Amino acid sequence: MLNLLLMVLMIAALGGMVVCNRQHRKSTKFQGIALGLLVVVIASGGMFMCRLGTLSVLGLSDITNDDSIDMKLRSAQGYVTANYIHNSLPAQSKILLISPQGNSVFDRALLEQLRDSGAKLVVQETLTQEEKDDPSKLITPAADRLAEAGSIDAAVAKHPDAKLVILAGISPSGESLKKLKLYSLPASRRPRLVIIGLSNLTGWVEKQLENGFFDALIVADLTKSALGITELPDNPLEVFNRYYVLITKDNLRRNRRFFHHQ
Known part of the structure; x- marks a missing residue:
């Protein structure tokens, strides 16, 4: 206005x-x-x-209000993720963060929160996609998701001692999650998965939570849009509770409204 x-x-x-x-x-x-x-x-x-x-x-301002809002929203997600892991995982456990290269602002916030919460061993791998030898070859969505899944599996295989894997910035549709090979690992060798930013919460995703393949989801509460806001509180937990939800197997029943079944 x-x-x-x-x-x-x-x-x-x-x-x-x-x-x-x-x-x-x-x-x-x-x-x-x-x-x-x-x-x-x-x-x-x-x-x-x-x-x-x-x-x-134009380079005439160091930071806009939108930048400040975005950083607070990202920091809030990192804060809650770190605290959840701190309260549910032994301090000496190895944590693997997998995210795209362009996700650096969120990565820094999350890594800082993890270390502040007492995590001793945190490693990071970049989510990459396989480059095609033939540049003229059409890259379909299905091939793109398969490449994303392959990148995740490769990162997990590189750190077999990781007890928990954080996936941040993957395709919001979550289609690549269905193609992961790590589900075939025995439960004793399979890392716990915390997924941040998934928007397509299908019945399949809900079932993975119920069956223990997914440990937790950090999702936006679409009934509380942050679009157009000009100010946020400094308390990260208060920011998170306004716009996001942490869904686990334990609180799945009261959060079923976030899932849709086709």
């Missing part, structure tokens, strides 16, 4: 400047009015650009 008002103000001021420019020969007072309207145009335009984050893109 404020952006619309700023735009209307800019247009009105510009229109006024045009009128004053045509009338300045009749009276010098129109020159003063035109100058005042120019100040209004510059001020309202600057505010409009700030709200859109344009100044940040």
Whole structure:
């Protein structure tokens, strides 16, 4: 709403400047009015650009409000994930974080929270996709998900002593999870899985929680959208409780509304 008002103000001021420019020969007072309207145009335009984050893109601002909100939301997820792991896993256990290379802001927040919570051994692997030899070859969604699953399996195989694996930033559809080979491992060798950011909560995902293949999910509460917010509390737990949910086998019954069955 404020952006619309700023735009209307800019247009009105510009229109006024045009009128004053045509009338300045009749009276010098129109020159003063035109100058005042120019100040209004510059001020309202600057505010409009700030709200859109344009100044940040131009390098004139170090951080936008949206950046601050995003960091608080990511830190809140990291805080709750770290505390859940701290309370459910022995301190000496090895933890493996698998996430895309572009997920660095979230990774730093999560790794910091894990170490602050007492985790002694945390390693990280980048979620990558296999490069195709033939650049003209069509990469279908199915092939893309298979590559993602292969990357996860390879990272897990590289750290067979990891007791818990955190998957962050995988495809929100979760289709790659169905293709993982680690399900074939015996329970004594299979790491616990904590998945962050999954949006397609199907009956299959629900069943994996029930059967113990998935240890926990960190999901957005879609009934409490964070879009358009301009301020968040400093307490990460309070932020998390506003916009996210931690779902485990123990609290699955009261959170079944988040799952859909086809």
